[in-house]
Amino acid sequence: MNYEILIVDDLPIIVDGYINLLSKTDFQENKPNFIKSHNCEDAYNKIFLNLKRKVNINLALLEASLPPYKEFNINSGVDLALLIREKFTDCKIIILTMHSEPLTVDRIIKKVEPEGFFSKNDITSESFPSIFKKIIDGNIYQSKTIIESQRELFKKNINWDNYDNEILILISQGVKTINLPNYIPLSMSAIEKRKANIKDQLLKGKGSDKDLVSKAKKIGLL
Template identity: 75%
Template sequence: MNLNILIVDDHPMTVDSYINLLSENDFNENKPNFIKSYDCENAYNKIIYYSKQNINIDFALLDISLPPYNEFNINNGVDLALLIRKKFKNCKIVLLTMHSEPLKVDRIIKELKPEGFISKSDINFEIFPIICKKIIAGDIFYSKTIMESQRELFKKNINWDNHDNQILILISQGVKTVNLPNYIPLSMSAIEKRKANIKEQLLLGKGSDKDLIGKAKKLGLI
């Protein structure tokens, strides 16, 4: 299938490196068409052009730090990603960054929910195309430094106690919610409220018990 891939980075050599890596045999089956940009203005114009032509952008690799497009208040790769979300609902978005400040990372994840969020220090030429192929296939991938940043934030701001930890651990061991009062000295309604609070903090309120346990394990909470 044809795969339109937008790559935006203010270093032309980096853009060319990504293209080379995504032009290997594993990606040839997708017939990639690369759309290159080096700043927010050029990327903005290409996103609008493809949208008006009713041509999908399927995959976007966006550096976060980019020369801004002040006229339309597009200041960085995150603003471009939000525009892509509006114009191309099914586009898989990967953000790349050299910065991993916990509050900034958390805000971006909550605002955008990118399919990929990668610290450039975590990748090399060998694993980069593998990661991209998995994201295109439907996986979500946040690199080690991004996950550590999230973990630190949760550890500092987490709002629960030992009962909440017990709830998580018991669920991870396969205990059904209806049976939790047999293990924890709380009422069913109190347990359900605590579980909802945990889900709100880790999953923004949405997700199954499996999703909850998966996120808690990734963050090193259990």
């Protein structure tokens, strides 16, 4: 029986590296079948091809930052993960990233709830196959850098939900407040209240969006 594994990274050499590492894993009676992809559009098409063929994807390894598929609003590996969660409910998802900013890490954990979450800097050829085996056996795993990032958020006594994280991240990317409802399913008044709460915590209520982003970067949230 095949164990279908989708691997998505924009660098082909990285995808091949993961395949080499995963080939060392004991799949018991299952035979791994690797589905390779390098961007959101191609991955989207392969996900729906598997759906059409009625072939489950058992596990997905997704780089968090990927070339987007604008036509269907799939802008990252996180969006792919949410699509896979919807279409293949039993699929185990592993997110891989070079980012360690506390808000970005917290956003991914709350949004996707991945079975595995790795900083690419933490991956070694010696440890990855055994960790991967634990994940396919039903365990949850977060690498050292990801755990440390969450501790930083806890130390700063920041307890926002995912919408709050999204608001601050989008503002830092240059999205104007008036356009935030295009990205977040909340009313403008709800967004304004949340934004005011964020400013209260970081700026004691006073300051511009530029000041807010600057403060968040200064204390290591972004």
